[in-house]
């Protein structure tokens with residue numbers, strides 16, 4: 001399920017607080033978040049990792065059709081790659097994935113400053129900022145300074 005438009009706007013706001021470096025979407029899906037992100041932030045490198053073949057193929061076709069030179073889409077398990085230097089990780093996953101991401105951040109020590117998560121918190125970490133969406137569940141969007149939790 002892709003991020004909602006309210007979540008997308010809130011995540012974009014937070015992304016703009018993370019400097020000027022690369023943005024990595026952990027599980028980029030059909031491209032609902034990463035394609036507009038790459039389009040509206042052409043000065044920043046944007047990288048997506050997606051496990052499922054069909055969403056990756058469709059998002060890759062969209063990237064080509066829109067000539068998004070700043071966007072790189074890998075069909076890969078983000079847990080099994082060495083993450084490149086970046087300003088921020090963004091994700092919309094599920095609780096167990098957040099546990100695995102926390103372990104990966106501690107073990108791999110990537111050169112990345114921030115993590116923004118739609119709805120699911122990192123275990124045992126205090127967010128630097130939380131936005132409650134104006135929806136029925138007041139869904140949270142979390143911003144973490146992950147240099148502080150490693």
Ligand SMILES: C[S@@+](CC[C@H](N)C(=O)[O-])C[C@H]1O[C@@H](n2cnc3c(N)ncnc32)[C@H](O)[C@@H]1O
Pocket residue numbers: 001002003025026027028029030031032033049050051052055076077078079091092093097118
């Ligand atoms: C809920 S969707 C979010 C899509 C997009 N990031 C958004 O916010 O609209 C989560 C995506 O993460 C992908 N995913 C889950 N675990 C993954 C992993 N370990 N490596 C790569 N992709 C993964 C799923 O296949 C799915 O497409």
